[in-house]
Amino acid sequence: MQQIIIITGTRKGIGKELAEYYLSLGHIVIGCSRDQGTIQNKNYRHTQLNVNDEKAVIKMVRSVKKEFGRVDVLLNNAGIASMNHFLTTSFSTVQNIFNTNFLGTFIFSREVSKAMMKQKYGRIINYTTVASALRLEGEAIYAASKGAVENFTQTIAKEVAPYNITVNAIGPTPVETDLIKAVPKDKIQDLLEKQSIKRFGTIEDIKNVIDFFIDAKSDFITGQIIYLGGVHN
């Protein structure tokens, strides 16, 4: 069955690959990013916005409801990372990271849940990171913002459960995308060494977990956080 899927942060990286993947399966994908979209497909719509712009998000979700009548899946993919010692991290960097990673996830989840409540069905997937579980030095702020996302995921999973909406999170290991291009190679190697399975994650690993979460048969799976690579708290 064709699904209506909202994915945030689809201009590049994992978000773009996931959008193209779900489009290739015949689904409708509605994406967004701060800049213009980069996907051309008749089943793709793009909105240019900041994910923490409440008014813009409300407008986008309402336009999806108007055009397609429902929203089946939300992937809160948009995220920014920052590697820095916390003593040399600026206040504005912390605000930026929390604005995108936490507030963006919050606003999209709230607005999309409203549509899902009415249809009594929905799948919300949030994004965390193995850096949160590993308490990784140099990732204090990024991991804290994702720690907030994890706790939020598990709590709202309870709040929306009566409406047959599930909320889960995936915690990828480093994948070779723009998000980590600025991180020194030895730091990445150290991180991979902390995983049970010591390799980079791939887009296929991420698709696999998301496919599981959004499967209609996964209606008894909620409030779960799946880290890739055998990482755990």
Next chain:
Amino acid sequence: MSIQKVIIDSLIELNEELENEELNHPTAETKLYGGNGTLDSLALVSFITDLEERISDEFEKDIVLADEKAMSQRTSPFRSIETLTLYIEKLLGE
């Protein structure tokens, strides 16, 4: 259509599911949430969600019916149809 009429229409539709006698003929004085209110918190969120959509369609303005006092027994704008009407009027005027 007046704000109060939008609220009442939304309540009547919600009540098709709730089947609560007190909501069969809502008026400005009808208590909604908290104290002697007729809605529980789950019904309240369904109601708010529907109402936001109706207001957006009717008045062509997107408002968010979220408030730090939403769940307060004493000061919630969702206490009655009257308080909710005033609250929505204020949001639409902003």
